[in-house]
Amino acid sequence: MHYAFHFNVVWDHWRDLAEGAWLTIQLSALAMTIGLVVATVCAYARTAGPTPLRRVVTAYVELIRNTPFLVQIFIIYFSLPALGISVEANEAAVAAMVVNFGAYGTEILRAGIESIAHGQIDAAMALGLSRLQTFRHVVLFPALKTVFPALASQFILLMLASSVVSAISAVELTAATNSLVSTTFRPFEFYFVATGLYLAMALGFRALLGGVYWVVFMRRQGI
Amino acid sequence: MSKYLKHLGMALMAVVSVALMAHEASAESTLEKILNAKKIRIAIDVANPPFGILDKSGQPDGSDVAVARQMAKDLGAEIEFVQVPSTGRIPALLAGRADVTIASISVTTDRAKAVMYCNPNGALSITIFAPQSVKIKAPADLVGKRVGITRATLEEATVPKMAPEGTKIVWFDDLASTVQALLSGQVDAAAMTAFAEKTVSDANPAKQLENKLLVTTAFYGPIVRPGDFELRQWINTWIFINSRNGTLATIYKKYTGVDLPPLPTI
Numbered sequence: 001m002h003y004a005f006h007f008n009v010v011w012d013h014w015r016d017l018a019e020g021a022w023l024t025i026q027l028s029a030l031a032m033t034i035g036l037v038v039a040t041v042c043a044y045a046r047t048a049g050p051t052p053l054r055r056v057v058t059a060y061v062e063l064i065r066n067t068p069f070l071v072q073i074f075i076i077y078f079s080l081p082a083l084g085i086s087v088e089a090n091e092a093a094v095a096a097m098v099v100n101f102g103a104y105g106t107e108i109l110r111a112g113i114e115s116i117a118h119g120q121i122d123a124a125m126a127l128g129l130s131r132l133q134t135f136r137h138v139v140l141f142p143a144l145k146t147v148f149p150a151l152a153s154q155f156i157l158l159m160l161a162s163s164v165v166s167a168i169s170a171v172e173l174t175a176a177t178n179s180l181v182s183t184t185f186r187p188f189e190f191y192f193v194a195t196g197l198y199l200a201m202a203l204g205f206r207a208l209l210g211g212v213y214w215v216v217f218m219r220r221q222g223i
Numbered sequence: 224m225s226k227y228l229k230h231l232g233m234a235l236m237a238v239v240s241v242a243l244m245a246h247e248a249s250a251e252s253t254l255e256k257i258l259n260a261k262k263i264r265i266a267i268d269v270a271n272p273p274f275g276i277l278d279k280s281g282q283p284d285g286s287d288v289a290v291a292r293q294m295a296k297d298l299g300a301e302i303e304f305v306q307v308p309s310t311g312r313i314p315a316l317l318a319g320r321a322d323v324t325i326a327s328i329s330v331t332t333d334r335a336k337a338v339m340y341c342n343p344n345g346a347l348s349i350t351i352f353a354p355q356s357v358k359i360k361a362p363a364d365l366v367g368k369r370v371g372i373t374r375a376t377l378e379e380a381t382v383p384k385m386a387p388e389g390t391k392i393v394w395f396d397d398l399a400s401t402v403q404a405l406l407s408g409q410v411d412a413a414a415m416t417a418f419a420e421k422t423v424s425d426a427n428p429a430k431q432l433e434n435k436l437l438v439t440t441a442f443y444g445p446i447v448r449p450g451d452f453e454l455r456q457w458i459n460t461w462i463f464i465n466s467r468n469g470t471l472a473t474i475y476k477k478y479t480g481v482d483l484p485p486l487p488t489i
Binding site: 003074077078079081082089166167168169171175178179181182183185186187188 | 310313314317318333334336337338371374375379380393394395396400403404407408409
């Protein structure tokens with residue numbers, strides 16, 4: 001195989017790549033923030049809610065965890081207009097990522113919640129804390145601390161999986177890369193650089209989340 | 224110990240001779256490799272009717288596939304199809320996953336910087352089409368409209384140039400997604416080959432899709448890796464013979480329903 005590498009082509013188009021990477025970061029961060037709220041509400045409903053609600057949440061979690069992400073994206077992007085709801089590609093991408101992360105997050109948080117000893121909840125009730133206060137201070141906070149590494153990993157997976165939203169015309173890093181490859185015909189250079197950017201973003205997010213963990217959980221514990 | 228050394232020596236010799244053989248093999252031209260192995264790897268795009276499709280039993284079909292099959296037959300080689308999306312047609316060739324790509328790749332000067340074109344074996348038109356209710360009579364009417372196109376296609380190379388500023392161009396990774404976006408109303412209009420347009424319009428009469436604008440007409444041909452002159456020469460000879468004996472015209476007419484225009488050479 002004869003292939004001469006020309007990385008200067010990549011440099012000529014750095015702005016397109018940077019814009020793509022920035023959109024990947026925005027979509028992922030937004031989806032994680034909203035998704036974490038969805039996951040918390042669903043995990044609460046699944047562990048402490050009434051039976052019918054538990055069944056609904058279980059159905060949602062199993063439906064999302066057992067179907068491909070790409071199919072979920074296509075359904076949101078292509079079916080919603082048929083129902084009269086207009087969605088832009090980026091909105092559809094965030095919606096699909098929230099739905100996806102919410103389901104996985106629910107399972108992870110549920111595992112954390114179930115690890116809390118029942119005696120602690122009884123003790124909190126005996127001290128006169130309300131159900132919601134007990135959930136917040138005695139259940140959710142220690143549960144989040146326990147499962148934080150798993151949530152962080154799931155978030156990195158979500159960020160990497162966001163590459164498939166290029167299929168619905170959201171111009172994130174993979175879409176930007178594909179466009180550049182198809183106009184410059186330098187596939188290896190652009191895919192190598194895109195790989196490097198994804199790696200850097202994943203490591204960056206990991207470090208950031210590690211920092212969040214320290215500030216929220218470790219420092220507080222020290223006080 | 225001496226026995227051990229002897230074994231080691233034999234192992235080393237084996238490694239060296241294999242390496243030498245590999246080196247000799249790499250000195251072969253791609254055409255020689257194909258003829259010696261009696262096998263040719265041809266990259267095709269089966270999501271691009273009527274050039275490449277999957278038939279009802281899931282087998283590759285279409286005018287490109289028919290051309291590829293006939294070419295392999297005349298070469299005396301077994302065919303191995305490498306199925307690629309439209310974005311993978313050139314990368315698969317450059318990465319050495321295929322010996323030649325036959326996937327209605329229209330001739331552009333930009334693509335010719337990356338790969339070598341053989342002589343054209345067909346022609347296609349790119350058109351913009353939309354539901355009847357969408358008013359597009361001239362390129363200026365595209366302003367404010369969302370126009371879907373597929374990456375790594377001739378429409379990607381031509382539509383952004385002809386569309387006036389203010390046109391919202393929306394890129395998809397494959398033709399199926401572009402078509403779905405048009406049918407679901409995620410885009411107002413879409414650009415693709417006139418043949419694909421006809422297939423989509425015929426399959427969805429309720430959408431009342433109609434042809435709006437002609438973007439360009441172009442010729443397409445097989446591509447090979449830069450430097451594969453022997454293979455290119457053989458393919459050009461094949462195209463010369465088969466355009467004279469009518470084989471190419473028969474295949475083109477069978478799949479597209481129109482007559483093959485006279486083919487120029489590169």
